[in-house]
Amino acid sequence: MSQFELTDEELIEKFQNGDIGAYTEIVNRYKDRLYNFIYRYLYDSDRAEDILQDTFIKLYTHKNSYRQIAKFSTWLYTIAGNLAKTELRKLKRRKTYSISEVSRNEKEFIIKSPNTDTENDANSINIEKSIQKALNQLPQDFKTIIILRDIQELSYEDISCIVNVPIGTVKSRINRGRLKLQKLLTNKGERII
Numbered sequence: 664m665s666q667f668e669l670t671d672e673e674l675i676e677k678f679q680n681g682d683i684g685a686y687t688e689i690v691n692r693y694k695d696r697l698y699n700f701i702y703r704y705l706y707d708s709d710r711a712e713d714i715l716q717d718t719f720i721k722l723y724t725h726k727n728s729y730r731q732i733a734k735f736s737t738w739l740y741t742i743a744g745n746l747a748k749t750e751l752r753k754l755k756r757r758k759t760y761s762i763s764e765v766s767r768n769e770k771e772f773i774i775k776s777p778n779t780d781t782e783n784d785a786n787s788i789n790i791e792k793s794i795q796k797a798l799n800q801l802p803q804d805f806k807t808i809i810i811l812r813d814i815q816e817l818s819y820e821d822i823s824c825i826v827n828v829p830i831g832t833v834k835s836r837i838n839r840g841r842l843k844l845q846k847l848l849t850n851k852g853e854r855i856i
Contacts, residue, residue: 671735675689696815699815701746703798714743714750715743718739718742734821737825748803794844797844802843804826805839808840813841819833
């Protein structure tokens with residue numbers, strides 16, 4: 664059986680038993696999803712990269728802390744979320760502001776075909792920025808759950824384990840968070856949701 668056919672739980676078990684290839688496969692499976700998750704917290708690509716690296720270092724150094732009582736992905740998202748929250752607290756204490764407004768996927772010098780609609784592209788970018796600003800204004804509990812559900816598309820059960828609250832609370836916070844997000848966007852004149 665190749666590494667690609669193994670479940671996350673089988674991979675971490677192989678890694679715990681010394682298989683470095685299993686660690687590499689875990690990193691490859693999760694690096695993009697975790698980066699996106701962390702970026703939504705910090706809205707700073709450089710800091711998100713740093714926290715992503717810290718997450719994988721923590722996975723490497725604390726591999727034996729994982730027990731198969733929970734899904735591996737839940738455990739890994741919890742590590743990344745905790746590191747991102749800690750970084751946010753540090754930033755708020757320092758009263759620093761990010762000058763990084765470029766997302767990881769934006770590229771310089773992209774030559775577009777003449778058929779593209781630049782007005783739609785500009786609107787999409789503005790909408791994304793408006794959503795991110797509104798998301799950053801949400802209370803932390805709502806922001807976390809909205810990112811996990813609507814952006815990362817995790818199940819209610821996984822979110823419940825990551826944030827350590829009952830599923831009913833998760834569903835309630837998702838609904839309330841979406842309403843708050845919609846209100847923030849409506850107040851800014853955006854009609855997105």
